[in-house]
Each structure stands twice: as structure tokens, then as C-alpha cells.
Amino acid sequence: MNRAVDPRELKVHRDDGVAKGDVLLEVKDVSLRFGGVKAITKISFDVRKGEIRAIIGPNGAGKTSMLNVINGFYTPQEGTITFRGVERRAMRTTDAARQGIARTFQNIALFKGMTTLDNIMTGRITLQKSNLFAQAVWRGPALREELEHRHRVEEIIDFLEIQHIRKVPVGRLPYGLQKRVELGRALAAEPALLLLDEPMAGMNLEEKEDMSRFILDVNSQFGTTIALIEHDMGVVMDISDRVVVLDYGRKIGDGSPEEVSKNQDVIDAYLGVPHE
Amino acid sequence: MSPGFLYFLETVLNGLMTGVMYSLVALGFVLIFKASGIFNFAQGVMALFAALTLVGLQTGQVPFSHLINAIFGTEFHHFGWTLPAFVAVVGTLVVMVAFAYLFEKLVLKHLVNQEPIILFMATIGLAYFLEGFGDLMWGADIKALDIGIPSGGSFWLEDVTREWATEGSDYFGMYIDKLDVVAALVAVALVLVLTLFSQYTATGRALRAVADDHQAAMSVGISLRNIWVIVWSIAGFVALVAGIMWGAKSGVQFSLSLIALKALPVLILGGFTSIPGAIVGGLIIGVGEKLAELYVGPFVGGAIENWFAYVVALVFLLFRPQGLFGEKIIERV
Numbered sequence: 094m095n096r097a098v099d100p101r102e103l104k105v106h107r108d109d110g111v112a113k114g115d116v117l118l119e120v121k122d123v124s125l126r127f128g129g130v131k132a133i134t135k136i137s138f139d140v141r142k143g144e145i146r147a148i149i150g151p152n153g154a155g156k157t158s159m160l161n162v163i164n165g166f167y168t169p170q171e172g173t174i175t176f177r178g179v180e181r182r183a184m185r186t187t188d189a190a191r192q193g194i195a196r197t198f199q200n201i202a203l204f205k206g207m208t209t210l211d212n213i214m215t216g217r218i219t220l221q222k223s224n225l226f227a228q229a230v231w232r233g234p235a236l237r238e239e240l241e242h243r244h245r246v247e248e249i250i251d252f253l254e255i256q257h258i259r260k261v262p263v264g265r266l267p268y269g270l271q272k273r274v275e276l277g278r279a280l281a282a283e284p285a286l287l288l289l290d291e292p293m294a295g296m297n298l299e300e301k302e303d304m305s306r307f308i309l310d311v312n313s314q315f316g317t318t319i320a321l322i323e324h325d326m327g328v329v330m331d332i333s334d335r336v337v338v339l340d341y342g343r344k345i346g347d348g349s350p351e352e353v354s355k356n357q358d359v360i361d362a363y364l365g366v367p368h369e
Numbered sequence: 370m371s372p373g374f375l376y377f378l379e380t381v382l383n384g385l386m387t388g389v390m391y392s393l394v395a396l397g398f399v400l401i402f403k404a405s406g407i408f409n410f411a412q413g414v415m416a417l418f419a420a421l422t423l424v425g426l427q428t429g430q431v432p433f434s435h436l437i438n439a440i441f442g443t444e445f446h447h448f449g450w451t452l453p454a455f456v457a458v459v460g461t462l463v464v465m466v467a468f469a470y471l472f473e474k475l476v477l478k479h480l481v482n483q484e485p486i487i488l489f490m491a492t493i494g495l496a497y498f499l500e501g502f503g504d505l506m507w508g509a510d511i512k513a514l515d516i517g518i519p520s521g522g523s524f525w526l527e528d529v530t531r532e533w534a535t536e537g538s539d540y541f542g543m544y545i546d547k548l549d550v551v552a553a554l555v556a557v558a559l560v561l562v563l564t565l566f567s568q569y570t571a572t573g574r575a576l577r578a579v580a581d582d583h584q585a586a587m588s589v590g591i592s593l594r595n596i597w598v599i600v601w602s603i604a605g606f607v608a609l610v611a612g613i614m615w616g617a618k619s620g621v622q623f624s625l626s627l628i629a630l631k632a633l634p635v636l637i638l639g640g641f642t643s644i645p646g647a648i649v650g651g652l653i654i655g656v657g658e659k660l661a662e663l664y665v666g667p668f669v670g671g672a673i674e675n676w677f678a679y680v681v682a683l684v685f686l687l688f689r690p691q692g693l694f695g696e697k698i699i700e701r702v
Contacts, residue, residue, distance in 0.1 A: 164588060166584070166587075166588075186587040186588060187587055187590050187591065187592045187593075190587075190588060190589060190590030191590055195588075195589070196588055198584075198585070198588075202582050202584055202585035202588070203582070203585065204577065204578045204581035204582055204585060204586075205581060205582070206577070206581055207574075207577055207578065207581060211574055211577070214571075214574060215574055215575065215578045215586075215589050215591070216589050218571070218575060218589055218590050218591055219589070219590035221571060235570070235571065239571060242571075278589065282589065282590070
């Protein structure tokens with residue numbers, strides 16, 4: 094079943110009521126502490142609809158903590174987050190998912206015992222109309238809905254070129270393919286904001302090129318807004334529209350890739366400051 | 370056939386049937402453990418409570434009658450009706466789902482992200498609460514449970530097997546309780562339904578997802594709390610089935626809750642996370658203890674059946690702590 098899909102026909106993006114170029118997500122003065130350890134200190138930045146926004150910084154800069162704040166795993170002690178015009182501080186992860194925030198993880202959090210197909214199907218849970226209880230008792234309407242979801246998931250599988258592993262339990266897949274399945278699961282939710290935590294970590298050059306292409310396609314052809322964390326500077330400079338730089342939990346730079354790469358604080362953070 | 374071989378066959382068959390009964394109880398443990406990592410100490414008491422409720426509804430007992438009578442000085446005991454078995458079973462199911470909902474609302478919800486040992490303590494608390502609550506609601510007397518399941522030995526089987534024995538031997542035919550046969554069929558059906566449910570429904574997929582990785586499940590928008598309610602409801606349903614079978618076999622009384630103790634070696638053998646493991650583990654324990662009783666029992670004065678399962682479990686713990694079907698334990702240093 095190797096049919097080519099024109100991604101423009103594929104609706105992998107929910108209507109979020111925000112015009113292209115406007116602010117989709119605004120993080121304002123957010124601070125996060127674990128006991129006495131400050132993970133994030135007074136960070137503000139925004140993500141505009143339709144862009145690829147990179148979050149970079151050395152190890153321990155607070156990048157992943159920032160993503161965890163955005164999708165509701167952590168509740169910051171200070172500051173606010175405004176998503177699609179709604180301000181919030183504390184939020185349950187499931188609610189963030191329902192509002193259209195999907196994500197992948199640095200260390201891949203797939204359901205290892207389940208097949209590729211089943212994994213991507215779980216991504217559509219927030220789009221299911223009949224609730225879990227109703228489905229458990231009465232299958233009729235649920236079955237029709239299930240077929241629709243299945244259809245869309247097959248399209249995503251075609252788009253990511255992973256037809257050949259549809260029925261393979263993901264635990265048996267090589268690392269690069271697992272990363273791709275995880276991206277598929279996030280795409281299946283038709284997210285308004287897609288968070289990618291080091292989508293290319295641990296990949297070889299070829300896999301990195303594939304992944305870059307998928308990310309660019311998702312962004313340009315579906316119009317999905319993406320915020321990503323990445324260590325590979327070459328990739329970041331190539332694919333992102335704007336970059337925010339964190340160091341020791343503080344923001345030290347924000348702007349286009351060119352601006353950021355000329356910023357002295359950023360250069361110091363990455364290369365170290367010479368001691369006189 | 371020699372009578373010796375027929376005795377062996379009879380023992381194995383009876384062992385398998387008993388094993389199925391153990392599996393029924395173990396199944397409830399596995400469901401909850403798989404989905405939430407909680408060892409539910411209250412599973413046995415849930416079976417007892419389900420059986421009590423079923424008998425109470427069926428015979429038209431007034432719930433909390435002792436309490437009501439003590440406070441108001443009245444003499445209510447029975448509504449004066451009896452419900453058909455099917456209606457009573459459905460009614461009990463509703464009670465078990467309501468119980469799952471309340472347990473999540475009142476207890477589990479407040480213990481999210483706690484250590485497994487804390488949740489385990491909560492289920493111990495639940496076990497004692499439910500035991501007392503069941504007594505208060507339906508009374509502490511021993512009740513007979515009869516929903517029309519055939520029981521007793523089969524004369525047909527006895528006649529047929531007597532023919533098999535060697536001419537002139539004193540073999541009187543095989544005794545197999547019809548109730549055990551029904552229980553075996555019910556267990557098979559139950560496992561089939563649970564498997565189909567978890568493999569081919571969106572709800573089942575969500576359950577498997579939660580069992581696999583909590584954090585990832587939350588990130589795709591699965592509400593853990595809804596899943597808990599569903600899992601505990603299913604465990605309540607399994608407890609009801611186990612309660613019906615054991616209740617019909619040996620009456621509904623406190624000792625019914627102790628069947629949970631026999632489920633422990635079954636779980637150690639089969640693995641805490643495997644449904645097929647619970648079935649196979651139950652069968653091995655069932656057959657093992659009956660055979661041991663028959664062949665080893667006479668040398669040590671009998672009554673092996675009571676402890677044999679635990680010895681098997683101990684030996685297993687030494688050589689394969691994850692059980693036959695459990696996930697392999699790999700430790701990274």
C-alpha cells in the first residue's frame with residue numbers, strides 16, 4: 094500500500110484561531126525551582142504561529158524544563174504562560190494535550206510493547222468524540238469513528254515513510270525509526286504547537302537529514318508551529334526561523350539564527366570566556 | 370487402563386479445574402498491577418464483597434438492616450422479594466463500578482505520584498474497610514450463593530470412566546465437579562473478552578498505553594484518573610466472577626477473601642504483569658498441589674496441598690524472580 098500522499102491534502106493541524114505570524118504561545122517571567130535548585134529564572138519569550146522556534150543552550154541550561162513547563166509536566170512557581178490567548182500557570186498535562194500541544198521526548202517515550210500503528214493511534218485520543226467509558230460498553234458509533242482515525246493515521250504513516258514497520262512493536266525498532274514513530278504520534282494529534290525535545294539526538298548524518306526534511310515539511314506544508322530543542326548547531330541554523338538561547342536557566346539571547354550567532358554572550362556561553 | 374493411571378488422570382483434571390479458580394483471582398491482581406504498578410491487597414476482599422452484594426440483592430436483603438434496626442428499633446430484614454440471578458449480577462456490577470469510581474475519587478486521586486508502597490498501604494486499608502463495610506451492609510452470617518450454576522459430580526462421567534478401568538478393579542469412576550467445569554469455561558471466556566477488549570478497542574489501547582508508560586500516556590492526553598476508574602471497574606468485574614465461582618463452591622463467608630493468598634504463588638509463578646501468566650501459573654499450581662498430595666502426601670502425613678504452592682513459589686523466586694511470563698529484569702549499572 095505504497096501510495097504517495099500529497100501533504101497539502103493532509104490536515105495535520107487543528108484550527109487554533111490564531112492568524113499566521115501572531116503570537117501563539119507567550120512565556121512570561123517564568124521561574125521554576127526544585128527545592129533550592131533554580132532550573133529556570135525569569136524567562137520570557139514567545140512562539141509565533143507558523144514558525145520554527147529553536148531553544149538552544151549548553152547542558153543544564155533549562156531547555157527541557159522549559160518544555161515540561163509548556164506542556165504541563167511542571168508547574169512554575171512564578172510567571173504565566175499564554176497559549177492561544179488563554180493565560181494559565183498550573184495546568185494538567187492532559188489538558189495541555191487537549192488544547193493542542195503535542196510533544197516528543199529526549200529519551201523517546203513510546204509505548205514499547207505496542208505496534209507502530211497502535212502507538213500513532215494513541216496520538217488521536219484527544220480528537221476522539223465518544224468517551225472511553227461509552228466505547229467500552231457500546232461499540233457501534235465508536236467503530237465508525239475508529240475507522241476515520243485509522244484512515245488519518247495511515248496517511249501520517251505514509252508521510253513519514255514508515256509503512257514497512259506498521260505492525261512491528263516499537264521496542265524492536267532501531268533508534269532513528271523510533272524517533273520517527275514518536276514524531277508520528279505527536280503529528281496524529283493534529284497539534285497547534287508541536288514540541289520536539291532533541292529530535293536528532295544520537296542520529297547519524299543520514300537520519301538527521303531525513304528528520305530535518307520531515308520537520309521542514311511538517312512546518313511548511315501543514316503550517317504546524319514547532320518549538321524544538323537541538324544541540325546540533327548546523328541543524329538549528331538551517332531550519333529554525335528564530336532562536337532563543339538559555340544558559341544556567343536564564344535567557345541570554347533571542348533572535349534570528351544570524352543575530353544569535355553574533356551575540357557575544359552566546360559565544361561566551363558556548364566557547365567559554367578567557368580568563369585574564 | 371489401570372486404576373492407578375485413572376487416579377492420576379482424575380487428579381490432573383481436578384488440579385486443572387482448581388487451578389482455573391486460582392487464575393480467576395490472580396487475573397484481578399494482574400490487571401491492576403499492569404496498569405498502575407499497584408499490588409492490590411484488597412482483591413480477595415473485593416471478591417467477597419461482590420459475592421455478598423450479589424447474594425444480598427438476589428435474596429432481597431435490606432442493606433445495613435442491622436444498623437437501621439439498632440438505631441430506629443425497627444425489624445427490617447428483607448424486602449420480601451427475590452431477584453432473578455441475571456438482574457442481581459447486573460446490579461452487583463453497577464455497585465462494583467460505583468465502588469471503583471468512589472475509590473478513585475476519595476483515595477487514589479490524592480495519592481498520585483506517591484511511592485508504590487504508599488499505594489499498597491492504601492489497598493491494605495481498603496481491604497479492612499471493605500471487609501467491615503460488607504459485614505455492616507449485608508450481615509456477617511454465612512450465606513449460600515446459588516445462581517443456578519450446576520454443581521456436584523457427573524454420573525455420566527463416572528459411568529463412562531468406570532468402563533475404562535481394568536476388569537475387576539475397584540475403581541468407581543471419576544469425580545469431577547460440574548461447577549469446576551463451568552468455572553473453567555467462564556475463565557476462558559473472560560480471558561478472551563479481556564484480550565479482545567484490550568487489543569481492538571480505543572479504550573483497550575489507552576489502557577495498554579498507560580500500562581507501558583505513564584508520562585507518555587499523559588502527554589498524548591490520556592487522563593490517568595479515568596483509566597484508574599476503568600481498570601478498577603474491570604478488576605471489580607473479575608472479582609465478581611471469582612466471587613460467584615468460589616461463593617457457589619464453598620459459601621459466601623469471610624474465608625472467601627483468603628483465596629487471595631492462593632493467588633500469590635500463582636502470580637510469582639506467572640509473573641505479575643502477564644495475563645497468560647496468571648492462567649498458566651494457576652494451572653501449574655493447581656495440578657502441582659493435587660499431584661503432590663496424591664504421590665508425596667502419604668510419606669509426610671498429608672495436607673501438602675496447603676503449603677505446596679508456597680514452596681513452589683519460593684523455589685521460583687530463587688531461579689526466576691520475574692516469573693514465567695514476566696518482563697525480564699535487566700539492571701543497568
